[in-house]
Amino acid sequence: MKTKIMKPPEWYDVIRYHIVPPVFMVVFTGAVQYLALVGQGEINITWRLAASKALGNSFSWGCVALFSLWAILWLQLPAGQVHGPPTLFGYRPPYQDNGVLYYWASLVGFFTMQAMWPDLSSAIFSNMPELLGTLNLVALTLCTLLLLKGKLKPEHRDDRYPTRPVLYEFYTGLERHPHILGMDVKQLTNCRIGMMAWQLLILAFYLAGVQRHGFSAATLVNLLLQSVYVAKFFWWEAGYFSTLDIILDRAGYYICWGCLVWVPCLYTFSSYYLVAHPPIISTTTALLIAILGLFTILLNYRVDYEKQLFRRAPDGKCNLWGKPARFIEAQYKDSSGNVRTSKLLLSGFWGSARHLNYTFELLASLAWCLPGFGLGVWPFLYFNFLACLLVHRTFRDEEKCAVKYGHNWGRYCQKVPFRLIPHVF
Known part of the structure; x- marks a missing residue:
C-alpha cells in the first residue's frame, strides 16, 4: 500500500514562497529592536528611537567582534571530531567535539572580565539595543554571503532543491552543511555563538539586576534553570547534530539569523525584563x-x-x-x-x-x-x-x-x- 502524497493548493505555495518570507523578515528583524527597548522599561517607543540603536555603537561592535573571534578560535583549535548522520547523498558532516570545554572556558573568561570591569554586566544591559542592532547587521550580511555562496559555489550540488523566489531562498538558505574558513556554519551560529550568547547574556542580566536591586531568589532561579538547560546542550552537543535543525534545515535567515539575533533577543527576554522590572x-x-x-x-x-x-x-x-x-x-x-x-x-x-x-x-x-x-x-x-x-x-x-x-x-x-x-x- 502506497501513501498518496497530496500536492498543496496553489494559494498555499503563493503564501509559502512569496508572502511569508518578506513579511517574517521585516516583522522579526524590526521586533528585535522594539523588544530591546520594552525590556529596558521604555514607555515612549518611537521608530526614530528604535532606528537610532540599529547601527550599534563602539561598545556593541567591540563585544560582538570579540565574542565572534572567541567562538571562531574554538572551532579552529585542534580537537576531536564527531560526525552527523549521513545525508541523502551520502555525506557525513564532521563537527568539532570540544563544546563542553568551550562552555566552561567562556564562563571563566566572562567572570574574569567582570572582575576586571565591575560595570561590564550593567553596560551590557544598557547597550542591549545596540548589541542587537550590531548582531542584526552581522547576521543579515552572513545570510547574504550564504545565499551567494549557495548559488555560485555550492559544496554539494546534490543538496540543491528547485529554484525558488530569491527572498524565499534567502529566508530558508540553500545549503544544509555550508562551510566558511573551514568551519561548519551552523555549528558556529547555532551552537558556539547563539547558545553561548544565551548563557553569557543571562549571567550579565542577573548581575546587572543584583547591582540595581540586590539579591533576589526569583532571578537566581531564572538564571540557574536556563544555565542548566544551556549547559546540558553543550554536554549533549554531539546529539544536537542529529536533530532536524541540522539534518533538514538549510543555512539561511531562518536558522542563522534566528540563532545570531533572535536567540540573544527573545530567548533571554525573561531575564532581560527582570532587570528593570524586579520580580x-x-x-x-x-x-x-x-x-x-x-x-x-x-x-x-x-x-x-x-x-x-x-x-x-x-x-x-x-x-x-x-x-x-x-x-x-x-x-x-x-x-x-x-x-x-x-x-x-x-x-x-x-x-x-x-x-x-x-x-x-x-x-x-x-x-x-x-x-x-x-x-x-x-x-x-x-x-x-x-x-x-x-x-x-x-x-x-x-x-x-x-x-x-x-x-x-x-x-x-x-x-x-x-x-x-x-x-x-
Whole structure:
C-alpha cells in the first residue's frame, strides 16, 4: 500500500514562497529592536528611537567582534571530531567535539572580565539595543554571503532543491552543511555563538539586576534553570547534530539569523525584563519553581538520551525502561536512488508521544519564565513564542517524514498516535 502524497493548493505555495518570507523578515528583524527597548522599561517607543540603536555603537561592535573571534578560535583549535548522520547523498558532516570545554572556558573568561570591569554586566544591559542592532547587521550580511555562496559555489550540488523566489531562498538558505574558513556554519551560529550568547547574556542580566536591586531568589532561579538547560546542550552537543535543525534545515535567515539575533533577543527576554522590572514572587514560590524546572529539564534530557542511546546501539539493540527497544524499519530512497533504512523508535518516552521532547522543553521554558509571574505578559513572551514554534515544527517535521518514509510513517503513527501529550494530542 502506497501513501498518496497530496500536492498543496496553489494559494498555499503563493503564501509559502512569496508572502511569508518578506513579511517574517521585516516583522522579526524590526521586533528585535522594539523588544530591546520594552525590556529596558521604555514607555515612549518611537521608530526614530528604535532606528537610532540599529547601527550599534563602539561598545556593541567591540563585544560582538570579540565574542565572534572567541567562538571562531574554538572551532579552529585542534580537537576531536564527531560526525552527523549521513545525508541523502551520502555525506557525513564532521563537527568539532570540544563544546563542553568551550562552555566552561567562556564562563571563566566572562567572570574574569567582570572582575576586571565591575560595570561590564550593567553596560551590557544598557547597550542591549545596540548589541542587537550590531548582531542584526552581522547576521543579515552572513545570510547574504550564504545565499551567494549557495548559488555560485555550492559544496554539494546534490543538496540543491528547485529554484525558488530569491527572498524565499534567502529566508530558508540553500545549503544544509555550508562551510566558511573551514568551519561548519551552523555549528558556529547555532551552537558556539547563539547558545553561548544565551548563557553569557543571562549571567550579565542577573548581575546587572543584583547591582540595581540586590539579591533576589526569583532571578537566581531564572538564571540557574536556563544555565542548566544551556549547559546540558553543550554536554549533549554531539546529539544536537542529529536533530532536524541540522539534518533538514538549510543555512539561511531562518536558522542563522534566528540563532545570531533572535536567540540573544527573545530567548533571554525573561531575564532581560527582570532587570528593570524586579520580580514580586516569594522565596518559597521561587524554590518550588526551581524544583519543577529541574524536573522538566531532567525529563527533557532523558528523552533525548533515549534517542541517542538507540541510535548508537548496533542494530538498535538496547533496553529502554527495562525492555528491549522496539522499532519499525522504514526504507526510503536517497537522492541517488539508493534504498536506505531508518529505525523509528517505539519504546521508552518515544512510544508515548512522537514529540514528547518538545513537551518537556515547553514545560522547562515555562518554569524559567514563572519568576516573572505578576508582571504581565512580557516575561512569558519566550514561552508563548516557543509553544507556537514547536507546534508548527511538529506538523512540519511530520510532513517531511510522511514524504520520506511513506506508508511506514503511517504504521508508526498508528503505533504512537499522540504528538505532544499522551492520550490528549
